[in-house]
Amino acid sequence: MTISNPAQSVPLSPLKNLTMDGRWLASLIMILGVGSASMNSFLSSAIMPDIIRDLGGQQRAFWVLSLFQIGSILAGTVTGSLKANIGARPLFIAAALSFLAGSFVAGAANSLEHLLLGRMLQGLGEGMIVSLCYTLISDLYPKTAVSSVFALLSGVWAVSAGIGPLTAGMLTDSWSWRAVFYANLPLALLLLILAITVIPATTREKTETSAGTGKKNIIPRLSLLAVAVLLIAYVGELRDLRHISLALVVGVALLFMAVSWDKKSSAPFIPRSAFRFNGIIGLGMWVTLLLSISSAARVVYGTAMGQVLWGLTVTQASYAMAITAFSWTAAAWIVARVQTPHVQTYLIRVGTLSIIAGSLLTMWALSAMSLWIFLVSSIFAGAGFGMSSQFLKKAIIYAEQDDERDRASGFIGPLQSAGMAIGAALAGLLAGLTGFSIPGAEDLITLENAASSGPLVFLIMALISSLAAIAAFKMPKMT
Structure with a gap:
């Protein structure tokens, strides 16, 4: 399958693409929607020690991060299907209200149980908001502006990586960890206002795939997906390598069972061509998943490597890691004006x-x-990532039409999150088997084994990236 892209004689600058013809409000939604999710991912990790000191429950700290992740993946997975049936505006309003309620409950929590409820509501809201942002791109922007939108979103992630830890420290020091959650309240209210005033209320025309009897097994399908994600995420809490291996293998198997079951349903959550070994969507999703898996080792161990191996402070190590986000943004902005389809295909492969x-x-x-x-x-x-990500997502979004397009674009966020969860679990298993990291040790990685064991971990991640490259070279060229 190929996708067409009408030629444009004079490519506009990314900034003009994002602001002309009244698009600045749509761009503001993208910035706030994706920015709130990226910022909260950095902030919540940074304040975890203060939460545990205040509320206790160290043995359940895992759930503070995992419930957010599970809620985000589940909500994001169903977003495309729901948007096709009831429209983006009511969904965005519901998501903003969930995010608002979750932030308030988490900030006012006087027990870990209340905090966990708030985190789950936050995750449901954030997951749906991010997926809606992806599904709305084709509704709010012309195709020639899509690359600029993704360049903008990569910049949002870079800024979050740069100021997230600093912001968390300032809010916690000046008040308490609760301020990090309360700071979301005005943001959620602004998203609510924008949802009511900017987002279109129209729905897709019902098709056979969106009106079938598959709605009867929605809960079982989502439950299986939730169990799969939970098992994969729980790997981070395990210390025995046999248990880690079992949880990872069973979790991934259940994940693919959930995907297979969903694709056979008459009312699927993800596009039917997902994960096929041909076509733009099938191969594009494999590229997205494999690259997310391969990047997780750097995310998990990068900051620890800076501290343990090279003696950097926490702040120095965090900013060393932020170089990835900054170079991602720089590359994305450099190539954002590229409109020639075969060059975009070339950039996916080179990336x-x-x-x-x-x-x-x-x-x-x-x-x-x-x-x-x-x-x-x-x-x-x-x-x-800066060279390839925006054009890869653009290809996936425009490879289908109508409700299938909503499913494809809405599934991009959950797919990346699932890939990161699988990659983090796999990296933990490999690090434990090689001695790069010893489960239960005081430091995340071992200085003694870093030079001998660490390279093998990243060699395997390079091999996973190579599989993504093979899929990228097999993807049909955009024309």
């Missing part, structure tokens, strides 16, 4: 090769114990 190079350079950095090589590897990894 995957750059990500492979980033993993191989990380191997070299660990072998040589070189901070500078590690920083260069971060640049390659970020630039690879």
Whole structure:
């Protein structure tokens, strides 16, 4: 399958694409919607020690992050289907209200149970908001502006990575960890106002795939998906390598069972062509999933590597890691004006090769114990995502029409989150087997084994990226 893209004689700058013809309000929705999710992911991790000191329940700290993740993936998965049936506006309003209620409950929590309820509501709201942002791109922007939208969103992630830890520290020091949750209240109210005034209320025309009897098994399908995500996420709490292996294998198996079951339903949540080994959507989703898996090791161990191997402070290590986000944004803005379809296809492929190079350079950095090589590897990894991500998502969004398009674009966020969860679990298993990280040890990674064991972990991640590159080269060219 190919997708067409009408030629444009004079490519507009990314900024004009985002603001002309009244699009600045749509761009504001994108910034606030994706920005709130990215900022909260950095903030919640940073304040976790203060929450545990105040509310207790260290043995259940895992759930504070995992319930948010599970809620986000479940809500994001069903968003495309729901948007096709009831429209984006009521969904966005419901999501903003869930985010608002969750932030208030979490900020006012006087027990860990109340905090967990707030985090679940936050996750449901945030997951749906992010997926709606992706599904709304084709509704609110012309196709020639889509690359600029994704460049904007990558910049939002970079800013969140840069100011997230600092913001968390300032709010906690000046008041308490509760301020981090209360700071979401005006943001949620603004999203609610924008949802009412800017987002279209129209729905897709009902098709056979959206009006079938498959709605009867919605709860069982979502329950199976929830169990799968929970098992994969729980790997981070396990200490025995046999238990880690079992949870990871069973969780991934259940995840693919849930996907297979959903695709056979007459009312699926994800596009029917997802994960096929042909076509833009099938191969594009494999590329997205595999790249998310391969990038997780850097996310999980990058900051610890900076502290343990090179003696950086927490802040220094966090900003060393932020280089990936900054190079991602820079590359995304540089290529955002590219409108030629075959060049966009070429950039997807080159981007995957750059990500492979980033993993191989990380191997070299660990072998040589070189901070500078590690920083260069971060640049390659970020630039690879910056070159490829926006055009990959654009291809997936425009490969289908109507409700299938809503499902495809709405599933991008959950797919990336699931890939990160699988990748983090796999990285933990590999690190434990090689001695790069010892479960239960005081430090996340071991200095003694870093040079001998760490390179193998990142070699396997490079191999996973190579599978993504093969899928990218097999993807049909955009015409």
